[in-house]
Amino acid sequence: MLDLVTDRPSAAAQALARTGPLISARGLCKSYDRRRMILDGVDLEIAAGERVALIGSNGSGKSTLLKSLIGLHPISSGTLQCFGDPVDARGSRKQRLAMRRQTGFVFQKHCLVRRRTVLSNVIHGLFGDAGSWRAFSHALAPPDWRDRAMQALAEVDLADKALERADALSGGQQQRVAIARALVRRPRLLIADEPAASLDPVSGRNVMELFTQLCRDHGITLLYTSHDMAHAVDYADRIVALKGGKVLFDRPAAQVTRGDLKDTFDG
Amino acid sequence: MADRRLEAPGRFTGFSPLNFALLVALGAVVLASMGKVAPSPQQLVDGVPGMVNLVGRMLPPNTEPAFLARIGLRILETFQIALVGAAIGILLSLPIAWCAARGVSPLGRGNVVVKAFISFLRTVPDLVWALIFVASIGLGAVAGTMTIVVDTIGFCGRFFAEAMEDAEKEPQEALSAIGAGRGSILVGAILPDIMPSLINSSLFALEKAVRSSVVLGLVGAGGIGQELKVAFDLFQYRNASMIILAIFAIVLLMELCTDKLRARIQ
Numbered sequence: 140m141l142d143l144v145t146d147r148p149s150a151a152a153q154a155l156a157r158t159g160p161l162i163s164a165r166g167l168c169k170s171y172d173r174r175r176m177i178l179d180g181v182d183l184e185i186a187a188g189e190r191v192a193l194i195g196s197n198g199s200g201k202s203t204l205l206k207s208l209i210g211l212h213p214i215s216s217g218t219l220q221c222f223g224d225p226v227d228a229r230g231s232r233k234q235r236l237a238m239r240r241q242t243g244f245v246f247q248k249h250c251l252v253r254r255r256t257v258l259s260n261v262i263h264g265l266f267g268d269a270g271s272w273r274a275f276s277h278a279l280a281p282p283d284w285r286d287r288a289m290q291a292l293a294e295v296d297l298a299d300k301a302l303e304r305a306d307a308l309s310g311g312q313q314q315r316v317a318i319a320r321a322l323v324r325r326p327r328l329l330i331a332d333e334p335a336a337s338l339d340p341v342s343g344r345n346v347m348e349l350f351t352q353l354c355r356d357h358g359i360t361l362l363y364t365s366h367d368m369a370h371a372v373d374y375a376d377r378i379v380a381l382k383g384g385k386v387l388f389d390r391p392a393a394q395v396t397r398g399d400l401k402d403t404f405d406g
Numbered sequence: 407m408a409d410r411r412l413e414a415p416g417r418f419t420g421f422s423p424l425n426f427a428l429l430v431a432l433g434a435v436v437l438a439s440m441g442k443v444a445p446s447p448q449q450l451v452d453g454v455p456g457m458v459n460l461v462g463r464m465l466p467p468n469t470e471p472a473f474l475a476r477i478g479l480r481i482l483e484t485f486q487i488a489l490v491g492a493a494i495g496i497l498l499s500l501p502i503a504w505c506a507a508r509g510v511s512p513l514g515r516g517n518v519v520v521k522a523f524i525s526f527l528r529t530v531p532d533l534v535w536a537l538i539f540v541a542s543i544g545l546g547a548v549a550g551t552m553t554i555v556v557d558t559i560g561f562c563g564r565f566f567a568e569a570m571e572d573a574e575k576e577p578q579e580a581l582s583a584i585g586a587g588r589g590s591i592l593v594g595a596i597l598p599d600i601m602p603s604l605i606n607s608s609l610f611a612l613e614k615a616v617r618s619s620v621v622l623g624l625v626g627a628g629g630i631g632q633e634l635k636v637a638f639d640l641f642q643y644r645n646a647s648m649i650i651l652a653i654f655a656i657v658l659l660m661e662l663c664t665d666k667l668r669a670r671i672q
Contacts, residue, residue: 211583239585250580254598263594267585275593321584330583 160184160220161328161360162208167217169203169384177203179384180217187327190351190361192375192392194368196404199381201364205332208362209242210235222327240267243321243359245331245350249313253306257297257316260305261288264323277301291319294353311342315349322353329354331363335370343367347374368400464647473645477633481652484629487547487622488615491554495615496608499559503566504592510570512588521567528560532618536627547628554615554622561614565607569600602671609664616660620653630656 162185169178178200185191193201206212208219210226219227221238243264251260258277265284266274273279277288292298295315297308305313314334321329334350335343351374354361365371371378371392378395380387380403388399445453504511506524511517535556539549570592577595586594597604623631630653637646 206583209583211579236585236587239583242584244580244583246576246580246583248576250576252577252595252598253574254601263581263586264584266581266590266594267587272590272593274590275597317580320580324584326584 161187161189161222162362163218163220164208165218167204167207167219168215169200169207169212170215173215176215176384178207178214181381181384181386183379183386183389185360185362187360188358190354190374190376191363192371192378193362193364193381194366194371194378194400194403195364195381195387200384201381202332204381205244205330205362205364209239209244209330236267240324241327243324243326243329245314245317245321245329245334247333247336249310249317249337251305251313251316251320253304255305256302257292257305257308258285258288258301260316261291261319261323264288264291264320268324287323288319291323292316294322295319295349309342311338311346314338314342314346318346318349318353322357322359325357326359328360328362331361333364333366336366343370350374371395460643463643466644467648467651468642468644469648473648477630477649477652480623480630480633481656483547484619484623484631485616485656487550487554487629488612488619491551491619492558492608492612492615494551495555495558496562496611498555499562499566502559502563503570506563506567507570510573510588510592510596524560524563524567526560527556528564532557533621533625536622536625540626545626545628550619550622550627550629553627554619557618558611558615562607562611566600566604569603569607570596573599605671606668609668613657613660613664617657620657 162183164181164183167178167181167183168176170176181200181204183204193204195201203212207214208221208226210230214227217227218229219225222241224230224234224238226235226238252263255263256277259275262274262277262280262284264274265280265287268274273281274284277285280288289298289301292301295318297312297315297319300308300312305316308316314337318334321331329350331350335346338346347370350361350363353359361375363375372395375392377390378392379389380399382403387403388395390399502520502524505513506517506520508517511520513520532553536549536553539552543549543552573596577599578591581591581595619629619631620634621631623629623633624635626632630649634646634649634653637643637649
């Protein structure tokens with residue numbers, strides 16, 4: 140799995156041919172009011188082990204696409220498969236939940252339960268597993284869940300903050316807790332919606348490095364959005380640009396030019 | 407010539423003729439009702455000697471040890487009715503409020519039925535519930551406890567549901583995104599977020615239960631109210647004044663305790 144990540148597009152293409160895409164979206168459309176299309180015929184395939192950055196200006200449909208991919212926002216039309224199962228109208232709620240349990244999601248604003256401890260927030264990542272009511276609090280969680288959560292916290296270098304309340308941490312630390320929560324179940328896919336947007340440049344870069352390192356170490360496929368072009372170019376194998384709900388370009392990060400970026404963000 | 411754009415706007419621009427007519431009509435209804443049911447100054451003056459006479463017969467309050475021991479037991483029973491009734495009511499309110507809360511309920515749009523049920527429980531006064539339970543279960547403390555349970559569900563059900571609706575949405579979405587079901591989202595994200603509000607409402611419910619339980623005895627549903635009714639029925643006004651003082655003490659004590667707990671939660 141490690142090879143898939145370190146070898147760039149050719150390896151990803153081989154993985155795609157061998158196992159089929161992890162995510163496959165065809166003609167994806169989404170509208171909240173049936174008048175304006177937020178996503179307008181998006182085609183996207185992501186192979187296991189790839190790191191894909193989704194870029195675009197505000198309102199281009201990046202966040203909607205991420206949330207649609209895991210069925211949080213039901214799509215209006217098109218077909219969508221994750222891990223080989225349909226997530227569109229053909230799929231059942233059970234299939235959507237099963238898919239989400241193999242996915243980690245990190246939001247821009249970390250979305251922690253602020254009144255609970257850091258450890259409890261990380262254990263929340265195990266909600267959806269058998270007996271998941273015990274994820275309510277670290278005090279009720281089985282010993283192996285607590286161990287996994289502590290290991291995840293150690294990976295983001297916050298093991299010493301385990302019993303502090305989530306809202307007592309800095310923004311960067313809270314985002315690292317959110318990463319630990321997303322990774323505690325060792326998901327096959329990690330989706331992050333502008334994970335560094337609410338952080339200062341240094342913390343943002345640290346968070347992005349942590350992300351990509353952990354995904355590389357554990358063979359996790361990564362899909363993230365970013366407004367920061369350096370984050371997109373430096374940490375992704377592939378960049379997909381959205382403009383007005385359509386895919387403007389989809390090519391390896393190394394081949395993206397200044398002109399491409401100008402086209403993406405102009406007008 | 408002065409610039410019209412700089413002129414101050416009219417004073418009553420948001421007050422339409424219809425609003426004015428409605429306000430006048432409301433004032434007329436209040437005045438007409440006062441003519442029917444409000445005490446006249448003459449009636450107030452005539453009532454003073456009777457009130458002075460009654461207060462005189464109430465003093466001093468009865469402090470005989472045997473009587474104090476009897477009302478002590480009744481006070482204890484009253485407190486037990488309030489405590490047990492409020493505790494059961496608060497516990498039952500949680501799942502009921504979950505089913506009633508918009509956007510959170512596992513019943514989807516069926517939440518309005520549960521909301522209507524909670525409104526019904528709240529609309530019927532506690533003394534009417536007490537009459538119903540006395541008629542169905544019989545005289546005594548159990549009828550009182552059942553009344554407090556129902557009254558607490560009506561009170562807490564509404565406030566718990568509103569708190570659940572207002573809970574922070576982002577952590578709920580985060581848990582939903584990683585495959586958590588509705589129950590997991592409730593215990594993982596909603597309940598921790600609204601815990602101060604739940605505790606606050608529960609303490610108010612307990613206070614309300616204590617105040618309600620002291621009067622439930624008037625209709626035979628147990629507690630100190632029963633002693634008060636007997637005292638007035640038998641013209642034992644010194645006993646009545648002692649019971650009123652005891653009720654004041656228990657309600658005051660409860661309010662002091664709940665105020666302290668609320669302050670700690672804040």
